[in-house]
Structures are given as C-alpha cells and as structure tokens.
Amino acid sequence: MTRARWGGTVHLVNDASNPSSASPKVTARGVSKRFDTTAGEVIALERFDLEVAQGEVVCIVGPSGCGKSTFLRILAGLDTASGGELTVRRDNPDKPENAVVFQEYAIFPWKTVRENVAFGLRMRGVPRAERDATAAHWIERVGLARFAGAYPAQLSGGMKQRVAIARALAYDADLLLMDEPLGALDAQTRLTLQEELLRLWSETGKTVVYVTHGLEEAVLLADRVVVMTAHPGRVKTILDVPLPRPRSIETTTTPEFAALTGELWHALRDEVARAQGYEVPA
Template identity: 50%
Template sequence: MATPLIEPQHAAGEVPVKIRLHQLTKSFETAGGTVTALDNISLDIPSGCFFMIVGPSGCGKTTLLRILANLEAPTSGTVEIASPAEFRPGNSMVFQGDSLFPWMTVFDNAAYGLALRHVPKAEIRETVDYYLSRTGLKRFANAYPHQLSGGMRQRVSIVRAFANDPDILLMDEPFSALDEQNKLLLQEELLRIWDETRKTVLFITHSVDEAATLGDRIMIMTAQPGCTKQIVDVPFARPRSVLELRARPEYGEFVYSIWGQLRDEVERARSRDLNEKKV
C-alpha cells in the first residue's frame, strides 16, 4: 500500500513530487524458485509529468504499474504518493487489452468510474458528453463495444479514465494492439486531452517512437531483474503534433540515442530467453 507523500515547502516555481519510489523491490515465488521482477528502484516523478517507461519484455514494467495501482504489494522498499483532493480518485488504469464491459453502452462504460463514486447524474452527463465529443465518439454513445472497431474501443477506455478525473493516470501499452493509423490518431488525441488536464501520467510502451512523442521523461529499464538504467528528459516543447515532431531531424537523433541505451538490454533479455529454452 502506498503511503502519503509529505513534501517540504517548495520554492516558487518548483514542481512538487507526485510519486516517490525508494529502493523498490518485488519478488515472486515460483516452482523454480524466487524470481526478482524489480530490483532497488528509486525515483521521483513530478506532479503533471508525462512519464514514459521503456524496457525489454519481462523487465517488470507492468509489475511496477500494478504496485502503483495497489494491485500488487512491493517485497521491500517504499512507495509514497501525494494525496489527491478529497473529491478525486487516486488513479485510473488503461490496460493493453480490451477492458470495456460488453453489456454496457459506450456512455455507460465511460461513466463507470463516476457512477461508482455516486457523482450527480447531471455532472456525469456533462463530463462524459465532453470527452466523447473530444474523441469523436459522441454519436456512438448508445452503441455497444462489439459494434466498435478496436481503435474506437480503446478511445472509450481513455475517455473512461479521463472522465473519472484521477490524480494519476496509469497506462499499460494502451495502443500496442492497434494498427499504425489508429495509433497515430489516438496519440494525437491523448496529447490534446493531456494538454488540457496536465495530469500525472505513467505510460508503459515498447515503442521508443511513442516514448519520445508523448513523454516529458523516459525511464529506460534493464533486463530482468528490472531496475533503472537511465532517466532521460525529452527535449521537445509542447504542444506537439505527432507527425510534425517526427519529421524533424533532431527527433530522429533523439530516438536513435534512446534506442542505443535500450538495445543492449533487449539483446540481454533475448539471450537469457534463448538460454532458458535450451535448458
């Protein structure tokens, strides 16, 4: 369970810390023995930061997000999170796969978190209508998930998360299953909504392009056991256009530098997997 983060007074203009991890470690007991997923991670994430996490498969990225969502408990170390306002939930999570309720309409799926908190119906209607309009889903409000494309269903998941007005938004590879065209459109929509809200976002991705396009900071994780290899500030100003940003030569240079840091870890993870198959 995360403990409240008690911060000292901040200097004028200084951004307060929203999440602080100190020597965070997570191990699992398996039939083959103890497996360490996360090893001694310490970092501060400022309030309002769009924080990207990249790393090879199996490095503990999703485990880290689940700990922050209080779905897993750390084996050791501490998680401190600045308390949200009383009326606001601590976090909302957007998953990689389809997480909509198939028996609910688009509107009811988007309103789910608000309804659980017993928000007045008029406020629910106003909030959900706003985000459905922003994402081009207003005319599908009464449709069911099976009547939507994969990209549209993922848009509903994003609307549900933002409509609930969480203090922190946790996103676990939300666009990985989409085709490139839908991925680009949703990245643009996510950036537009985030520019309005400036929520603290933790976003897992395997795509260095996606990390550089969306993020303020990128944490590069090592192969298992996952720990912090490097944290890099993204040098591009906001607001951003996905296609315009990717057309700039300095963007390509930045992505190449991130991939240079990540490549050794991906190769190390691949070698480990091949050796395990041989045993």
C-alpha cells in the first residue's frame, strides 16, 4: 500500500505475517519539505533520514524552526513531503496507521471526555457499546474516570492533555506520534505526565516518535534522541540513551542521566545559538 499524494512517496507495508521482523517500523529516506513563499523558497526539512524500530521510543529535539514538527506532521499524513521516501510498516491492516497527540490539547470542546476519547473509534465505525467500553478503559487508565461526562472547559490543562493521550491510545495504532504534548503545561504537571507516559508505554509497547524541546524530557523518555539543525532542518546527530527501564522521575537524579543530558546540550548548544541569530564558527 502506498500513500503518494506528493513528490515523495510513503509506503505502507503490510507485513502481518511477521510482526517481529527486523525491518524497522518507520523508515525515512531523504524526506524533504520546501515551502514556496513570495520571498522565495524556504527549506523546512532537508534530506531527513531516520529509522525507528518496533517498540522504540525516539525523541526529536532541535531549535525552533528546525522542522521537527513538520516531519511529525508528514509522518502523521497531515502534511505532504516535497521529496524523499517514507515507509511505515503496518502489522495489522485493520488498525489505523498512527495516532497523534498535539501540543495544544486539540480535544473538542463540544464533546465530553468520553466522546473525545471515543472519537477515533467512532470514525472507524466501531459499534457504540464497544467504543464506550474502550473509552472507559482508557479514561480509567489516565485517571479521569470521575470526569468521563465532563466537558473540556471544566478540566485543567494537564487533564485535557490526559484526555488527548487517552484518545490516541484508544485509537489503538501501533505508532504513536506526539508533538510537544507537554509543552504547554506547568513543571509539576509535566513531571507527573512524564511518569504516566513511561508507565503507559511500558504497558502497551507502542512505537513512539516524540517531538520536544525539553532536553531532560527527551533523555528521560527516549531510547534514542535525534538532534536536528535549523535552516535547513537536518539530522545533526543521534544520541543513544542506554538508561535501563523501567524509568521514573528518580532516573533524572542519576549521574548517567546528568551525563547524557550534558552530552545532548553540547550537541544542541551551537544549533540553538545559531537559530537565535548568534555568529557561531561552524
């Protein structure tokens, strides 16, 4: 199955026979994105290469404007690439290809928590009783059982984002795409949700591509961290995070964590400075 509505190609490989096969879940080869503006061509993403293995958690960090969100949107099918090749292996053609968690919650204010979580299932045509049961399960898992009938206006920011996470998990795609999901939350709420994500991922074994601007967050959550450069957006380096799982907030107090965060900052520092307009010798 091929999704090819643009210059590049997305292959959706059906490989139900061998779900644990060695072929990666996501393969991006030379994916690029160019915008035509009246001021000329802007290159948001240039020859982006990445492989994500089944069950792996990959965080993408980089200065603002490096195209990390653009890549995620292309991967989600919400935007089109200008060139390159993107392959997403699908192990079960009945399941959706991916589920997205957006930065600004993006839950529907006019639907209750239950209706929001069940939304993706409803769009897939899942019968009402079944989708209500699934929604109830995930609402319970993110600790919002008391608020199942509430509207988003009655929830705090952290609770709204938990609804968005429950909606993505209830959709039951193997590939979870998260675009700075905790970026708009305060520090304490972010910590509790990071632990919640670690727990949910370890229980579900999803493949995760996670865009963030938080270095500690990236090291805490990821198996590998992709560092990007800005203007044009390219992969600068990929950092392995060999910290053992299960992880928790306590992981952040270990010397290994500090060393990895330092290494990541070292890789990123010049990029951030350059993105902010400082002259940095290459």
